Amino acid sequence: MLLSHAITLAEARSHLAALARRAYNDEASAEYERVLLHLDVIHGDYIPGISDVYDEAADILYGIAERAIEDLVTHGVDALQVELLLDMLDAARAKDIP
Template sequence: MLLSHAVTLAEARSYVAALADNAHTFDASVEYEHVLLELDTIHGGEFPPLTEVLVDKRDVLYAVAEAAIEELVKHGVDGLQVELVLARLEDARALDRQ
């Protein structure tokens, strides 16, 4: 994994983890954790450490997580896998809004 790919993946994982930590419901938190598991599966269990997240506003966390996940395509991650992860992220967000 190249450094730029590792940085993008670390950012995606960090912001999704922050969403899980800040979720309003247990079900939403679990769904965000599923997003993390999918990201880890796509990368064969190889992942960089989490980075520091300096914001706790869920809209900002979501936007950064979404952008980082979308950017994974530029690093060779299959586009369909990325779309599936983004769909799961949106499902988690919908649960979190309830």
């Protein structure tokens, strides 16, 4: 895995974790964690750490996570897997309403 791929993956993982932590309800939190777990399964043994310093609004966290997941295609991740992740992310966001 190249450094740029690792950075993109770490960014996606960190922002998904932040979304799970800030979710309005437990169901949404579980959905964000499901996206994170699927992302980890795609990448197998190499999984960079999660940074816990994000305190932005949920919309900003979502946008950054979405962009990072989309960018994984440029690092060789199957486009269908990326679309599945994005669909799962949208489903999680739909449940994350007050």
